[in-house]
Amino acid sequence: MEMGSGAEGSVGCFRLSEALRALNALLLAAPRAHPASVWFKESRGRKLRNRDFVAPHEALQNLFPQGQVPENMINGMTHLQIAGVPPIRSCKQTEAGLVVQLERPAVFQQVLSHIPYYLKPSSASSGQNVILNCVPLHGCKSLESLRLSHLRAILVADHLAAVLRAKGVEVRLVPALHNEEIKYFLHQMKIDWPTLLVTSSVPDAILLLKQSLMDCIYAEKNEAEMGLQQKQETNAFCRVHFKEFMEKQQDLEGYDPNLDVFLVLEGNLRHLAELQEAVAQCLSAAESCRVIHVVSCEEEFQQQKVDLLWRIVDTGAHTASQKHLVCGPVKVLSSLSPVGAAHYFELRRSQMHKASFMKYGDLVQGNAWDDTINILTSAAIRFEMLATAHRSQITINMEDAAISTKGTKGGAFMMYNCARLATLFGSYHNAVHQGLYPAFPPTSELNFSSLQEEGEWLLLFNYIIPFSEVLSQSARIPMSAKGVRITANTEAICKFLVKLSMDFSSYYNRVHILGEPLPHLFSQMFARLQLMKAVQEVFHSALATLHIPPLKQI
Structure with missing residues (x-):
């Protein structure tokens, strides 16, 4: 039961x-x-x-x-x-x-009798539409070109989409993926990115964008005006001057003052066409939508050019309210050359396999363990990339010592504690099957006054009750803030899980939840199991926003 x-x-x-x-x-x-x-x-x-x-x-x-x-x-x-x-x-x-x-027993009673209500964001945002434009995916044509800074932006966009959807926001991810290698790599990372084929409307939209630029007073329209450098660019369409346009605008606070000339390539027009298609889909279901460009700091300047180009050719409210969520740099210790995302993933997977083998020996083999290693690797990478505020620099240590199943701040530690909870409930159900424990009673019959251990209130008061508000804060994006840049609390869930794991582990190591099969001990055991169920549900809900499936055992 x-x-x-x-x-x-x-x-x-x-x-x-x-x-x-x-x-x-x-x-x-x-x-x-x-x-x-x-x-x-x-x-x-x-x-x-x-x-x-x-x-x-x-x-x-x-x-x-x-x-x-x-x-x-x-x-x-x-x-x-x-x-x-x-x-x-x-x-x-x-x-x-x-x-x-x-009044702690009453609080225990109310919360642990209504666990699902504490797993939802504390405030809903139904009716809102957001387009998350992951800028690095527009330029990556092969897996080899996918750098660590790109992977960070993808993970930030993926997590932000999950917390926004949990709050009731309609989210569309741009662009659609077409490269099979990148699709497979993101699938390994448990990232379910849209992979729809380009619709027939995109080529038509590109033609309309070209026509708009031909009629634009800020664009140089013919090859003679473009000059020799532009002629050498095989995909160049025209050149746009931003200075005069920016001087006429009143709401361009935060844009780089050095923005001037932009050589418009075919790829830039496809970028805008995909955004316009997403906007059209949004506006068919709602009156407005908001566009957030998730971009690495190395590509921020270029994306501001694309932003301004879109404002020039499309004067809709969605272009006037564009915001940029900028991800800080990713530095790799002791590496003189750039490290690709695929190499990083394979190295972390190899290290996680080695760490697991050192802990569990010859048990680490077979398809089940392959799946476990992949999930642990995905969790480890997400916590490395997302546990720091998106605007700050992160430093990656590629050495074997940097990855472990024991460290209390890594993704593997979170997964280990999820597995401990699954094992706990498995042990209880096995004992019920053997006739050692009775079936779990209705929640209304539980006596929560028996929860007197210090760690029990700490878990409820610091994690179970506040979780819904943590979810809401993670999805809070100040779109009305001045300037082109915005920030989001994309690190909040990871930090929350780190603290929860440490306090849960401390409690679990100290308290025997499944005690002797004696009737006078059952009341406290059931109350503690219900508390552990709530902790497990919080773990699962938080991990779902990171697209990390919980493990039943490690």
């Missing part, structure tokens, strides 16, 4: 941000209040022993005489009842400040 997954129907979920907002609203109603947050969520195990939220003494001194909070205000917080705010057990003033502890 499956672990309890929660009751069906509508339910109000606890949101830690709602709790902080409500607590702040009460304190900031004081006469001396100023519009700033004074409450903080605790996260460390030692402090969580006695409190869940704290308003530090220093902040209280700015609000009340001698920092003393009125008794009626403290009582109001104790009896706070607002949708989304967990029930409060106590609120008292201490030397540290004003501290709040939640």
Whole structure:
């Protein structure tokens, strides 16, 4: 029988941000209040022993005489009842400040009885349409030309698409893949990129773009005007001058001031034609769409030219609101020549196989282990590429010592902990089959007051409850921000999984979840198994945004 997954129907979920907002609203109603947050969520195990939220003494001194909070205000917080705010057990003033502890058994009961509701983003964005244009894929004509910086941009776009879709956004990925080697490589990486053939509308769109440029006042229209250098470019169509165009625009903040002359090639027009086709598909289902160019820092200058060219030939709202999400450089230690993405993948796979063989010996053989090694390799690469903010440089160490099944910050460690949970539930079900344990009872019959171990509340309070808000933050893109560049929290899920894995591993190593098959121990065992089910579901949901399938065993 499956672990309890929660009751069906509508339910109000606890949101830690709602709790902080409500607590702040009460304190900031004081006469001396100023519009700033004074409450903080605790996260460390030692402090969580006695409190869940704290308003530090220093902040209280700015609000009340001698920092003393009125008794009626403290009582109001104790009896706070607002949708989304967990029930409060106590609120008292201490030397540290004003501290709040939640009614933990009630919070355990509500959350672990409705697990699916904590696996969805805390806010939906239905009706929005986004085009993610992965710029490096336009220029890569073969697998050999796919560099590490290109792979980073692809992984960022792939993950961003997943978190946006989880939030209800309609996402279209551009361009479609046509090279079979690149298709197969991305398939190995568990990247499901669109591979539709070019439709008949693309060639027609290219002809229309050429006609627009022929009529454009910023373009040089004939070979004599283009000059000898342009004649030598076999795919050159015309040359466009941006200076005058940019001077007439009022909303081009952040573009490189050195943008001037752009030699338009056939490939640039195909790039725009594919974007226009994606826009047409978006606008057939919605009133508007937004375009985000995911680009490596080495290609940012060139992509700004393509952006401006599109603005010149298409004056729609989608071109006026283009944004660029720029990925920082990828440096390789002790390498004098560029490292290709395919070589990087094969090296990491070889290293992961070697590390697995050192741990498990002759068991590492056969198709099942080949699949496991490929998944571990894909996970390791994603955590190397995505655990750092996309705009920052990352440094890759290609040595054997850089990859391991033991390191607590790598993808293999996340997969190992997923496998531990799968093994735990497999052991429980086997014991049920043997008659050692009873079948899992309905969630409504579980006694969560038995969850008294420090690590149990930490897992619920730091990971299960906040996960929906982490998903929402990962999908938050400030399209209205000034300038051409935007940032996204593409590192948030990886960082979340690293911390979750470390705290789960610490708890799992310390606590025996499947105890002796004695009736008086079953109540606590079932409560702990339900907690572990929630942790497992969070793992799986987070890994799904990275397109990493969970492993049942390692």
